[in-house]
Amino acid sequence: MTHSTNKSKTDKKLKPEPLVLPAGDKLLLHSCCAPCSGDVMNEIERSGIEYTILFYNPNIHPRKEYDLRKEENMRYAEKLNVPFIDLDYDKDNWFERIRGFENEPERGHRCTLCFDMRFERTALYAYEHGFSTICSTLGTSRWKDFNQINGSGERAASRYPDMAYWTHNWRKGGGSQRMLDVSKEEEFYQQEYCGCVYSLRDTNKHRMDQGRPPIRHGIKYYGKPETDYEAKALAAKEAQTDTDA
Ligand code: SF4
Numbered sequence: 208m209t210h211s212t213n214k215s216k217t218d219k220k221l222k223p224e225p226l227v228l229p230a231g232d233k234l235l236l237h238s239c240c241a242p243c244s245g246d247v248m249n250e251i252e253r254s255g256i257e258y259t260i261l262f263y264n265p266n267i268h269p270r271k272e273y274d275l276r277k278e279e280n281m282r283y284a285e286k287l288n289v290p291f292i293d294l295d296y297d298k299d300n301w302f303e304r305i306r307g308f309e310n311e312p313e314r315g316h317r318c319t320l321c322f323d324m325r326f327e328r329t330a331l332y333a334y335e336h337g338f339s340t341i342c343s344t345l346g347t348s349r350w351k352d353f354n355q356i357n358g359s360g361e362r363a364a365s366r367y368p369d370m371a372y373w374t375h376n377w378r379k380g381g382g383s384q385r386m387l388d389v390s391k392e393e394e395f396y397q398q399e400y401c402g403c404v405y406s407l408r409d410t411n412k413h414r415m416d417q418g419r420p421p422i423r424h425g426i427k428y429y430g431k432p433e434t435d436y437e438a439k440a441l442a443a444k445e446a447q448t449d450t451d452a
Contacts, residue, residue, distance in 0.1 A: 223380065225254035230371035231339020234258035237329040240398060241279040242429065243347040245389035247377050248287060259338070260284050263294040263328045265301040266321050268404040272424050279396040294328065301403075309405055314352045321403065322359035326372075330363040333370060342373035347386055349378065350401070391430035399427060 267273040311317035360372035
């Protein structure tokens with residue numbers, strides 16, 4: 208008897224229960240980047256849920272960083288053969304929306320407005336295309352306020368009848384570790400700030416205070432030593448200087 212109880216516990220550990228959507232059978236997953244979405248996608252796949260990824264992040268600055276994050280996200284979606292909806296980079300609307308809150312700290316009201324904007328667009332797309340549940344990979348990061356994200360998601364979903372925002376905590380049950388594992392396996396691009404120009408400003412200020420150089424875009428990847436990229440970037444710069452001289 209004791210033996211069989213232990214065995215069933217082991218089986219349960221080896222085979223986690225499939226995830227279940229809170230409403231309907233089609234999920235629209237708002238995605239912010241490849242590292243935050245890698246394990247989420249794997250978990251959804253494992254559960255046999257039909258889903259589509261929606262990339263709508265006009266907050267990301269500068270454009271080079273936006274393209275890096277999006278392309279990396281598309282690469283993994285293509286690998287898993289998941290539909291990928293790429294919406295506008297309407298950054299002017301984003302700046303308009305957060306006007307007056309430029310100096311808010313991260314997790315403050317500026318971030319609520321930023322989440323609201325992205326989730327409202329997600330919910331609209333879901334409504335227009337027959338998705339019953341929406342969710343976001345934004346809550347994967349330990350730097351984010353999970354309740355703040357869920358609040359924005361639920362507000363957006365409540366605009367439409369029979370739509371739910373899925374408040375599943377992707378960090379739990381080993382999710383945070385799996386997120387790192389898949390990021391390293393896939394050698395995803397590793398961003399070093401949340402996304403907007405104000406988070407870049409504040410992160411660079413913090414780095415300067417610590418005597419570190421400002422962020423350089425496109426040089427850091429999970430599972431690869433950063434020094435390789437820094438050395439390559441430096442060598443390329445020196446070669447360019449030699450050519451220009
Ligand atoms: S810090 Fe991040 S969540 Fe907050 S406003 Fe900037 S991009 Fe949006």
